[in-house]
Amino acid sequence: MWGFMPWWGLITCLTLVIWRGNKWFAQLNPRQVDSLGGERYGYHEERSGIGALGRLLLDFDVPAARFFRLRRENWFDRFGKGIRLVAEPEARDPIYDKLFFLDSDDESLVNLLWENKELRALLVSFLGRLERKGARLISMDAGNGKLSLYIGVGSVRRTGQLREESVAWLMPFLQAIRTLPASPTRPARASRIPADVVRRVGLTLFAFGGYSASWIWIMSSERLFEPAALTWFSAIFSVLAYIALAIWAFRHLGRVSNRHRALAMWLFLSAIGIPLCSFALIRAININLDFAEHNTFAVEDAVLATHHKRKGGPIHRVSFRILDGTHHQSDSLRIDWLDYRRLRSAWKDKDTGPVIVHVHPGLLGFGWREIIPQPAPVED
Structure with a gap:
């Protein structure tokens, strides 16, 4: 997913230069x-x-x-x-x-x-x-x-x-x-108002979708067990939303002379913005509105690791093993800088320590986990 970001930045810059570059x-x-x-x-x-x-x-x-x-x-x-x-x-x-x-x-x-x-x-x-x-x-x-x-x-x-x-x-x-x-x-002047509204909706979807997805993939901890499953689900939702909003844009524009330009701009921006908005929205609903009962596991020896890429910032991961029934299950997930500092602070700047892992079913059926740091044991 990190490889997506350079392309997103390039598309955003090209769009802005084409739209406003001459000014x-x-x-x-x-x-x-x-x-x-x-x-x-x-x-x-x-x-x-x-x-x-x-x-x-x-x-x-x-x-x-x-x-x-x-x-x-x-x-x-x-x-x-x-x-x-x-x-x-x-x-x-x-x-x-x-x-x-x-x-x-x-x-x-x-x-x-x-x-x-x-x-x-x-x-x-x-x-x-x-x-x-x-x-x-x-x-x-x-x-x-x-x-x-x-x-x-x-x-x-x-x-x-x-x-x-x-x-x-x-x-x-x-x-x-x-x-x-x-x-x-x-x-x-009324002939320009529908086109302005449609363009602004497309730009809003493009900007909000791109930067909300960027925040999830760069600044947020990895929580989903199977991100690909949620991506496919959001893709189906985004196709339906794209068709519905395209019909709205066409009907809202009416028979104005600049309809083809406004519609083309909207179709281009929304083709990028709607899938990203859909992923961010469905992920937020699945996680933030999930109030069902969850399984709790105590882990005594979770381990922090930091990988430095040649380009870009460090990537922090936490690895742990939980006892699921009669066997241990290993897991590792990427965490953001805030979670990293929270774990280091609870473990007194060490790279290993105890955590509580909550495994949630997800409101839409896409399981996710939550890492809660625990104080490091006091050494005698």
């Missing part, structure tokens, strides 16, 4: 304000951890009721459409629909893009102009009274010219957004 390692220059043709805007230049210019961020004032994300469509979006998992509001324009993906249920914005052919042509030409300059459109996000334009700079050297051309090119789109009437349906 952790990027160097964001202070926001500056400029204006062009009466349009006031702010801009940042974001550099990577090695100092290379990575992104140009432009922000504009828009009505607070507008919430949407417009970005380049990718293969995963097309896959989601192919299996009818994505409910993106399309404009029925083959060129525009192939290039852009709109994440919003703002009916006013959808109608604007649907009815205004010139505006769709403007966005398509803006995308082509960026690519001819060696830049790329990352996304255009609106929310909380701001429209943020993220541009991947790429090989562009003169970002000032790129910034001014982008502002001039998008002025008609900004004016159209500002004059939109209020959406007659629910607020556009």
